[in-house]
Amino acid sequence: MSTPLTPVLSDTWDAERSWTLDAYRARGGYDALRDALSRDPADLVQLVKDSGLRGRGGAGFPTGMKWGFLPPPDGGPRYLVVNADESEPGTCKDIPLMLASPHLLLEGVAITSFAIGCHHAFVYVRGEVLHVYRRLLRAVEEAYEAGLLGKDVLGTGYDLDVTVHAGAGAYICGEETALLDSLEGRRGQPRLKPPFPAVAGLYARPTVVNNVESVASVPAIVARGADWFTAMGTERSAGHGLFSLSGHVVRPGQYEAPLGVTLRELLDLAGGVRPGHELKFWTPGGSSTPIFTAEHLDVPLDYESVGAAGSMLGTRALQIFDETTCVVRAVTRWTEFYAHESCGKCTPCREGTYWLQQVLRRIEGGEGTEADLDLLLDLCDNILGRAFCALGDGATSPVTSSVQLFRDEYEAHITGGGCPFDHSRSALFEYTPRAPKALTGAGVHR
Template structure:
């Protein structure tokens, strides 16, 4: 398998790809008209038959999740799109919304129709202001074209879409913390059950799905469930966006069927930067256990990656060559998780703080021989005991890096600190300098 499969990315190279006219010229919104001619239950069944699994990291079957909603009781039910992309290394939903927001909006309309929702929300990170503005404009265009609003295309179906900007908390990527934030409260995970399907937004039945999951729905309805199910592998069906970053010649988004390998993706991306070789990489973002060059041929599907000891996650493939210090990389990731812990539960709040301190000590050459085992003990006290998956994710890069590179940790314990030169691992030949106008605090030099 060496061919890419542009579905979500098929218009990214078109002029003004984000415009409604560009999307419609490429066949956009034909799937919506097809869906409106179907019974809502048939749309749900089509998504179930396609085998689409959540593209936000967990990989739970999307159609099955929709089916968990209780029977209609006359009250509202909601669709919430999780666009709070913030996992280090993950960059697929943001470019999708930037380059082709109508893919998402059409998916929102079809999904809302299928589950009986009349008010949908897109929760996007407030820091990506350009994406937020583009989504607002795309929603406005969809209203003007009659794809949103009342009596959509004469079907009698009404839908309102609200684009909400979050305040930039990683924890709000967890679906119940996102719902609390959307309701105006501090973003912290809720105790489950009840699950969002029963009592979600405003205590009403709610479906929470990732951007890529929802954007994949028009293709399933338009081309058929069998088409989608025929892609990928037996249990990990369909196509997906693979984000390649780091020490690779051509980083970016590569859309391909699930089951492609990193070796094949690297061939398409020009390989690791010239003169260097692959040392380690993440298959699904920084919260997934790291892989090494020995895992180049592991099919990138949920089952194969899991059997090899990691998780497919968000398919954020961060590539690191032999110039990179594993301890430094893991320490930087741990700083992030310690900072982003919401503080609700003791294992995560206290555990990530102490992981950060021990890693800093090792990196500085001030560690002791017992510190490596201390890290593993701390991870053991967090894993499975935190309130949500943030704590578990924070332990993954530490335990996996010690498994594969314990000798590198021990090399830091000789009193000299890190044996790697950080300048060698940079992606730039030299350190970029700030423009003169920005060099001083006052704006003038």
């Protein structure tokens, strides 16, 4: 690689029992919090602005600027909400971070809360990841016991409470305003904006909503400075990030690297595409981003370069597919996910994702027509930019990009009366793991 890799977010992951407070403090954990509490909160906000840290949840909005949108204090509460509702297909960076180093997140929560004048922060995590939820709860408990949270944090007079909230598993709650509604006990659906959360968020009070990785990046910036952070990455996409490689790759996993790294470099680290096969297509930022092909192997993975190439960096979820994969089948499965997870609030998304699903299933099953390809694109045009939130837009991305890049494959399904691929060849395992037979006992009908 052209740039050496230096672990930052993943620095403590190899420590024994890395999730414990003792392991985290042994490597300098919470030193940045002590430093931050001695500074002026406005200086901390400016520091994060100067660092160029952009939101790591997908949109890439400047984090410090988001903090600066809060109105002046009026004597009432203001909140920090950490969006840990990770559920984008292919995205799997926040969960391992919280599992391996929950205290890194909590230190970032404490610093961020102090900087924005917040005394009660919330971490909204997916209820399905029970092991992560329990680990966060234990980490919060350890932090309270050590005086790192609660009353008079580290003897500075600053008070901070942290609540870990388990969601019920709705993808839509990854959208920040739907998350806030869910946190308030209502059905998770996007809110009309404006007002934006910075003005009227949780309980109608000024609120900052940040992604896990965004908040976890703050302690190192405080400890090492803005110049250290901007020395990595590119001019407009500064810093480092976790890149999640999954699919047909020899060593899937989390790879921490500066923004601007290429998939070719990451594949070298990951052992390449599985032996005997070649790259066919991949997602640069999860399934809601337009797909790329082998022609894009050298596109720098930063917000500007990926955007200029026709996709979005998103959550840096790099799903790798080799030549054994049917594009139509993959896109159909993604679309089925979005149709299932649509909250139903707006017509373009509710009806549009349903009909995308029906048409794609028809084509995959060999019952489609040439006109169905135009119908797919027409449906996407009627969803894009007209949905209430980004879910509808995201659902169209793999459809439109796959038709553009692999139209001949769609036509093969239509003219050939079905899928020409042997799906067993694309499996990552030589056999399909099967669940064990249900045990007889209470609640089991015989």
